[in-house]
Amino acid sequence: MEALSLPTISVTNSNSNTYISLSAATNYASLSSLQHRPSSSTKHFTMKKSVVLVKAENEEDFELKQVRDMAAARKRWEALLRDEKIKVLTPREAGYAVQLSNKPLLDVRPSNEHNKAWVKGSTWIPIFNVDDGLDVGTIPRKITNFAMGGWWSGMPTLSFDNLFLPKVAEKFPKDAELIVACQKGLRSLAACELLYNAGYTNLFWVQGGFDAAEEEDLVVEGSAPLKFAGIGGVSEFLGWTDQQRAAAAKEGWGYRLVFSARLIGVFFVADALFIGAQQIGRYLQEIRTH
Structure with a gap:
């Protein structure tokens, strides 16, 4: 992107005998110095001002760029689906194809989702995977x-x-009828685009991903229901995800009471920590006064 260039400006005010110099670098405006020069005296008084740097907004907002990139990707994906270069399957249709026709299913989810639940007989090759690195470039991304x-x-x-x-090329030839799936459907659609551009011509995308699948649609292995493979964090602990709410509607109050008890426990722990912090603060204050 072309840098913002500001000219050097000199302003002389003869009435107040004040000379102001404004100089600008490529990306910054700098108020460099302020000198007061009385005409009736040989004494010179110099006042040094701190340099003020104002960074110019010459880069596109990162979030806006992400939105634009996603919008462009959606247009490409819609074109591929509209032209039937990538065919669409529901989770149930995908289940029929896998179970009855022995079609290969490519699971492109990251390991944190795949390790909880997976479709029996599927092949797991993640397009995005968990970044376990602790290098200088990764730690800020993890914090963000x-x-x-x-x-x-x-x-x-x-x-x-x-x-x-x-x-993928090691596992499947380019003429294979390949069903591609992920948890919600976006990553698998991105994978389909990559595979199509690489020469795969018989691609089937599972619309809505595994989140849209019912229990009877696919033969599942693992420790959790397939719909629950994509949830985690505090929202899962408190039972506030859409999947858990749907399960609570089916299971009844017994299921809800577990998460209600967890929520009450969180309030008790937070209250105890707050009271403990107050007590420690008072104790430290007493130590300082003695």
């Missing part, structure tokens, strides 16, 4: 992800797997 809602949803920091296409 946690602060922006990761603590609530339980979603870890993910990174694109550059070996996704080679891994």
